[in-house]
Amino acid sequence: xxxxxxxxxxxxxxxxxxxxxxxxxxxxxxxxxxxxxxxxxxxxxxxxxxxxxxxxxxxxxxxxxxxxxxxxxxxxxxxxxxxxxxxxxxxxxxxxxxxxxxxx
Amino acid sequence: xxxxxxxxxxxxxxxxxxxxxxxxxxxxxxxxxxxxxxxxxxxxxxxxxxxxxxxxxxxxxxxxxxxxxxxxxxxxxxxxxxxxxxxxxxxxxxxxxxxxxxxxxxxxxxxxxxxxxxxxxxxxxxxxxxxxxxxxxxxxxxxxxxxxxxxxxxxxxxxxxxxxxxxxxxxxxxxxxxxxxxxxxxxxxxxxxxxxxxxxxxxxxxxxxxxxxxxxxxxxxxxxxxxxxxxxxxxxxxxxxxxxxx
Numbered sequence: 001x002x003x004x005x006x007x008x009x010x011x012x013x014x015x016x017x018x019x020x021x022x023x024x025x026x027x028x029x030x031x032x033x034x035x036x037x038x039x040x041x042x043x044x045x046x047x048x049x050x051x052x053x054x055x056x057x058x059x060x061x062x063x064x065x066x067x068x069x070x071x072x073x074x075x076x077x078x079x080x081x082x083x084x085x086x087x088x089x090x091x092x093x094x095x096x097x098x099x100x101x102x103x104x
Numbered sequence: 105x106x107x108x109x110x111x112x113x114x115x116x117x118x119x120x121x122x123x124x125x126x127x128x129x130x131x132x133x134x135x136x137x138x139x140x141x142x143x144x145x146x147x148x149x150x151x152x153x154x155x156x157x158x159x160x161x162x163x164x165x166x167x168x169x170x171x172x173x174x175x176x177x178x179x180x181x182x183x184x185x186x187x188x189x190x191x192x193x194x195x196x197x198x199x200x201x202x203x204x205x206x207x208x209x210x211x212x213x214x215x216x217x218x219x220x221x222x223x224x225x226x227x228x229x230x231x232x233x234x235x236x237x238x239x240x241x242x243x244x245x246x247x248x249x250x251x252x253x254x255x256x257x258x259x260x261x262x263x264x265x266x267x268x269x270x271x272x273x274x275x276x277x278x279x280x281x282x283x284x285x286x287x288x289x290x291x292x293x294x295x296x297x298x299x300x301x302x303x304x305x306x307x308x309x310x311x312x313x314x315x316x317x318x319x320x321x322x323x324x325x326x327x328x329x330x331x332x333x334x335x336x337x338x339x340x341x342x343x344x345x346x347x348x349x350x
Contacts, residue, residue: 046284048303060310062308
């Protein structure tokens with residue numbers, strides 16, 4: 001139940017955000033600082049997500065496990081200009097193999 | 105007065121825009137398989153996974169919702185992260201609204217299809233009729249492909265069992281790396297990402313799950329407020345289409 005509320009609330013807010021672009025006058029967002037901040041927002045959130053997804057453990061502990069090796073593999077694949085799907089599933093495969101070999 | 109920009113497209117021009125839009129749309133739609141697999145691995149049902157692809161329809165935000173939930177974050181932090189990541193779609197809307205002239209229900213549909221790829225293909229064209237054509241075909245192609253491949257990924261992911269065995273718990277972090285990558289081209293983007301990662305590491309042990317990501321967003325406020333470096337070209341960062349996902 002809670003999951004459905006979360007899913008639908010995220011959907012409604014995402015649509016209202018898209019629609020706002022069609023309704024709000026462009027001048028509202030024209031300041032150089034505001035436009036720089038909104039432009040940089042995805043980079044900040046994505047970096048934050050990478051850290052929490054890679055190192056987050058139960059009860060807020062930092063955990064160093066196969067996920068860290070997977071992110072390192074993803075970085076190497078990105079440096080090699082690999083396609084998005086290769087990066088995602090290649091990283092997952094590295095984590096899976098390390099776990100199969102006995103590393104958590 | 106009719107200018108050259110308003111004339112109907114030639115067949116040749118129409119074909120060129122259509123093939124560009126379709127290739128972007130189909131390639132992007134394929135990535136839906138990774139979202140579908142990851143979403144069910146994070147504990148969402150197949151209908152909930154499908155609802156995100158059909159109704160939220162913005163890859164980065166969708167990955168954020170399931171990633172924060174999988175990490176034990178609260179519903180509020182999942183929704184907040186998703187919405188903050190989606191703000192860029194609102195900015196794209198400002199540009200798309202200039203050339204998409206449809207009114208009424210079609211305008212409401214256009215808003216839903218306003219994502220990285222449709223905006224990028226649209227504004228890449230020179231004349232308004234080609235911009236409209238590119239926007240609509242890309243948006244519709246990504247929508248159909250993304251939703252079909254989400255279903256495939258969700259069904260396969262559901263059959264796989266424990267996600268850790270397949271490393272799927274690491275797949276979200278890898279997806280976020282791929283989304284962040286093109287945003288590291290500018291010095292501003294790199295400074296923001298480093299500061300955000302630092303904030304997240306420091307706060308991770310101190311605050312409930314999901315909150316460190318929201319705090320990391322402050323990095324954009326700090327770097328954006330201070331302003332661009334001396335040799336910074338502000339035009340190279342954060343362009344629509346710099347993300348490999350819708």
